[in-house]
Amino acid sequence: MTDRLTFVDVCSGAGGLASGLESAGFTPMLLLDNKPQACETIRANRPDWNVLCEDLVDFLPEKHPETLDVDLLSAGLPRVKSSAAVGRSDSDPELRLIAATIWLVHAVQPRALLLENLPALVESPAYLETREFIEAELTHLGYRLRWFVLNAADFGVPQERLQGVLVAIKEPWFDSFVRPAPTVSEHVSLGDALRCSMSARGWPEADVWADQAWAVAPTLVGGSDNRGGADVGPTGTKKAFARMGVNGNAFADEVPGPDYVWPRSDDVSEMPKITVDQTAVLQRFPPDWEITGQKTARYRQIGHATPPPVGRALGETIAAALRSPARPVVASRP
Incomplete structure (x- = not known):
């Protein structure tokens, strides 16, 4: 394993999450977004990054072999609707992208997955079925996972910005993961x-x-x-x-x-x-x-962006887990 870990970032937007992960020691192998303006923004700031302007639902990782051996798959996905809107037809695109991300995990098999969205995805009963789908698929693939909510203000971002987070890590490294602790003692006004x-x-x-x-x-x-x-x-x-x-x-x-x-x-x-x-x-x-x-x-x-300091804090804790000695997986008894 090289000193810098690698990642693929989907629904990259303006690059807030990717920028934070970069500062945490990750090197991007590919960034994906379907909006030309967002792709232009990323290229303007990191012209050497591999940016693909394509819809996640249509993305075929086998055509991009650089995505098939990475440490982390990250996704700052379009925000799900409020609980009251769940089930309406206009909530379908966000849920399709969540499913597409999980199917991408099947193909890429990263050692870790980072998914960021609204707290409703983590906490609301309206998204229980979605969480159960995610958990079943990831558990089948050998991941363990943790849902939690962070406030960006705890990481020096001058906003009251609650973010729902899923971190899933392959079994040998999961026990070393610790959710990020606040990096500031006082919020920035x-x-x-x-x-x-x-x-x-x-x-x-x-x-x-x-x-x-x-x-x-x-x-x-x-x-x-x-x-x-x-x-x-x-x-x-x-x-x-x-x-x-x-x-x-x-x-x-x-x-x-x-x-x-x-x-x-x-x-x-x-x-x-x-x-x-x-x-x-x-x-x-x-x-x-x-x-x-x-x-x-x-x-x-x-x-729409993930604040880079939050991405960095998450990246640092994931990196620490992935750099820890892998623990042997004990097979369960029949």
């Missing part, structure tokens, strides 16, 4: 995260604004491709941003300049807007990570 960027053009009240934005941001929501223009997400998300002095109904083209006067009003329309680049800060993308496309397309990529 919205104001502290954006303080520097808010003052970048000389706005004299940037520090005062940052001080009153004392809580972590709500979860950024990328929304559906069929949805309207770029904004921070549903009504509840906009209200949460407004409580911290942000107009979330649209994004600004630039941060406030030296002549901007902050009205300190409860009227949302008079509050400063943040930029799409600042939402990338709230997801903790590396500062030099370029998100390509127009404003709406860029925000959707950012809002």
Whole structure:
């Protein structure tokens, strides 16, 4: 085994999960996504990575032998619907991609699987049948698995962002896996995260604004491709941003300049807007990570992403398990 572990990443989006895994010591053999804009973003940042723009359901790993001997298969899959929407026809695409990922495990046989989604997939009774399907297939293939929920804020991401996680590891290494422990003792507030960027053009009240934005941001929501223009997400998300002095109904083209006067009003329309680049800060993308496309397309990529620090934390714990001495598998008695 080489020092750097290898992985295949599917439904890669803007590369948030892959970036985190890279920083945890993994080398990607292939990244897969069906959206050309997302593939363009990954190639813009890592031109040497092997990026395939194709639907996961249509992907044939036997045509890509580099995928057949990897340590990890990772998948930041499109988010399942809320429990109330389970069973509706518009929830089918997300469930098909979950199934396609499990069938890909059959073909690739990685030593570990990392699947990230909403907490509902982990906790909701509405997804019990889906979890039972996953567990039965993975157990048959010799994996043991653990479901859990992480809050990205515990890893330095300035958002209250709950993430449902499945980690499955082949039997010889599973007992060495430990779920990631928080990497920060205090959560990073919205104001502290954006303080520097808010003052970048000389706005004299940037520090005062940052001080009153004392809580972590709500979860950024990328929304559906069929949805309207770029904004921070549903009504509840906009209200949460407004409580911290942000107009979330649209994004600004630039941060406030030296002549901007902050009205300190409860009227949302008079509050400063943040930029799409600042939402990338709230997801903790590396500062030099370029998100390509127009404003709406860029925000959707950012809002859908797995924050890289969470990917790194998960990658480090999986890597530690895979680098541990393999324990012999004891056959069960008949």
